[in-house]
Amino acid sequence: MKFVRNPQARKRKSTRINELFGKEESQNVIQFHRSFPQYAPTPLVSLKQLAQYLGVKAIYVKDESQRFGLGSFKVLGGAYAIGRCLAQKLGQPLEQVPFDKLQSSSVRETLGTLTFATATDGNHGRGVAWTAKQLGHKSVVYMPKGSSLRRLQHIQEVGADVSITDWNYDDSVRHAAKEAATHGWEVIQDTSWEGYVDTPTHIMQGYTTMANEALEQLVSEEGSQPTHVFVQAGVGAFAGAVIAYLNAAMDHSPTSVVIEPHEANCLFRTCEAGDGKLHRVEGEMNTIMAGLACGEPNPLGWEILSEFADMFVSLPDSVAARGMRVLGNPLLGDAPVISGESGAVTAGFLSIVMNDQRWLDLRNQLSLNADSIVLLFNTEGDTDPEMYRQVVWNCECD
Ligand SMILES: Cc1ncc(COP(=O)(O)O)c(C=O)c1O
Numbered sequence: 001m002k003f004v005r006n007p008q009a010r011k012r013k014s015t016r017i018n019e020l021f022g023k024e025e026s027q028n029v030i031q032f033h034r035s036f037p038q039y040a041p042t043p044l045v046s047l048k049q050l051a052q053y054l055g056v057k058a059i060y061v062k063d064e065s066q067r068f069g070l071g072s073f074k075v076l077g078g079a080y081a082i083g084r085c086l087a088q089k090l091g092q093p094l095e096q097v098p099f100d101k102l103q104s105s106s107v108r109e110t111l112g113t114l115t116f117a118t119a120t121d122g123n124h125g126r127g128v129a130w131t132a133k134q135l136g137h138k139s140v141v142y143m144p145k146g147s148s149l150r151r152l153q154h155i156q157e158v159g160a161d162v163s164i165t166d167w168n169y170d171d172s173v174r175h176a177a178k179e180a181a182t183h184g185w186e187v188i189q190d191t192s193w194e195g196y197v198d199t200p201t202h203i204m205q206g207y208t209t210m211a212n213e214a215l216e217q218l219v220s221e222e223g224s225q226p227t228h229v230f231v232q233a234g235v236g237a238f239a240g241a242v243i244a245y246l247n248a249a250m251d252h253s254p255t256s257v258v259i260e261p262h263e264a265n266c267l268f269r270t271c272e273a274g275d276g277k278l279h280r281v282e283g284e285m286n287t288i289m290a291g292l293a294c295g296e297p298n299p300l301g302w303e304i305l306s307e308f309a310d311m312f313v314s315l316p317d318s319v320a321a322r323g324m325r326v327l328g329n330p331l332l333g334d335a336p337v338i339s340g341e342s343g344a345v346t347a348g349f350l351s352i353v354m355n356d357q358r359w360l361d362l363r364n365q366l367s368l369n370a371d372s373i374v375l376l377f378n379t380e381g382d383t384d385p386e387m388y389r390q391v392v393w394n395c396e397c398d
Contacts, residue, residue: 001315001352002262003362004272009310013248017304020201021241022248026208028095032083033076033209035098036134038068042210044217049331054354056372058224061327061337061347062214065381068130071154072291072343072380073210073238074190075127080206081188081199082116082131099134108136115140116188117180119165119172121234121290122151123380128188129160140185142176144169148290150384168284169234170296191235191298200237201300207241214375215249226375228368229254230346234294236267236301238379244304254375255366257311259349261287265314266297267305272312278302288317288391291342291380311366313349317341321391323348327378328392340388343380350374 019025033039043066047059064073086102087094089111101107115138118128125141132139141155141162155162165172173189177196180187192200218224229246231239239258247253260268263286269279281295305312323344327337339347353359354368368374382388 001313001319001349001359002268003311003313004268005311005365006271006306006309007274008306010307014307017244017307018248021205021208021244021304025205026212026245026249029080029205030209030212032080032094032098033206035100036068036079037099041213041217042066044214044221045335045337046222047330047334049334050326053331054351055370056354056368056374057370058222058373059350060214060218060222060226060373060375062210062375062377063337064210064377064379065338065340065343067210070126070130071383072123072126073207073377074123075130076209077190077203077206077237078118078124078127078188079131081202082128082135084202085186085188085199086111086135102135113137115183115185117141117176117185118188119143119169119176120155121169121293122148122154122383123291124190125155125160125162126151126158129155129162130158133159140176140179142172142179144172144293145284148384148387150386151290154383169294170280190237191294191296192300197300200298204237204241204300207238208245210377211242211245212249215246218375224373225250225252226254226373228257228366228372228374230257230259230349230374230376232259232289232292232342232345232377232379233267233301234264234292235296235298236305237298239309240298240301240304242377243308247308253308256309257313257349257366258305258309259313259315259345261285261289261292261320261345262314262316263287264293264295266295267302268312268314270297270302271306288341288387289320289345292345315345315349319348319352320345321348321395322351324388324392326351337378338381338388339378340380340383341391343378346376350376
């Protein structure tokens, strides 16, 4: 494992970020999500025995594997962005077009059938395709070379025209945008680039629902706020949204750690270089953490993380595999959490840092001790069950 502290972390309240990701905006977002019949807050699991065993006060896992029956948090972003896109086309504020109105025959007659296009490692595309289908529209989804066939099937099952490209994630994103421009489709992509900012911002705003729920569950059910939050990152949209929300909504900002696989550690590299430029990883990003295999940082995500994240960590697949086992095979008294390769890496990280004396210095740098209340997000379940079994049973990774 490698880690780099963020020398710029200032944690001052930023008006722009507060306006985009603070409590007020997040209320509008969650109100839209609540209009979906499938909406229910996901569980916040308290791992009391694990906390005691590792020597921290509490560990909470927000279990996004339960979200809308789709296995990951990603649908929160795709659904909200599609909602905003349709509301704009209708010339109405989103508050006036909840789910049942967007599904109504009058709206469908006005808008006709639209096609939403995106690139994905699996979870985001599944959320976009599912939302499109729910609202009577179409979707076209591109997956990077080497993508899981099971994850492709999931996307097919919700009606998308889905294919696996010959490129990595970032080039598949460019391909999706090009095809969309040619065919007049709407791009719903979870990262931004010059001239394409609004929809990725809406996607990030969509993610605030899970941080909003988690904080409310922590305060109302447990009477506490987190001292630490560990977030996994691909392009950094999820990490940025969660950290921005918590910083805006909490009195004292939690210590935040952003975690990536070695093979796709673009945010780690960007922080390490410290030259004000975004640093990318190119080529095939060969990691079991498919959801985190992204080589180019999301600029808005980086804007937030460069200001608020305390530390960036780059680590091997074995840490994710350990996290899957720790969560799925808990200590007596704790509930099991089924967590996929990208979902479990923060639990793996916490268990290693607290268990292994070699990481004592890191533990101290993060002030992880008996007073720490650690919040983790299980961002996906066993979205490829065969892969889950391979990793958990056979530990087939470095
Ligand atoms: C399960 C899972 N966790 C985390 C992430 C990371 O999100 P982001 O790319 O916004 O950093 C992804 C992205 O696809 C994912 O699928």
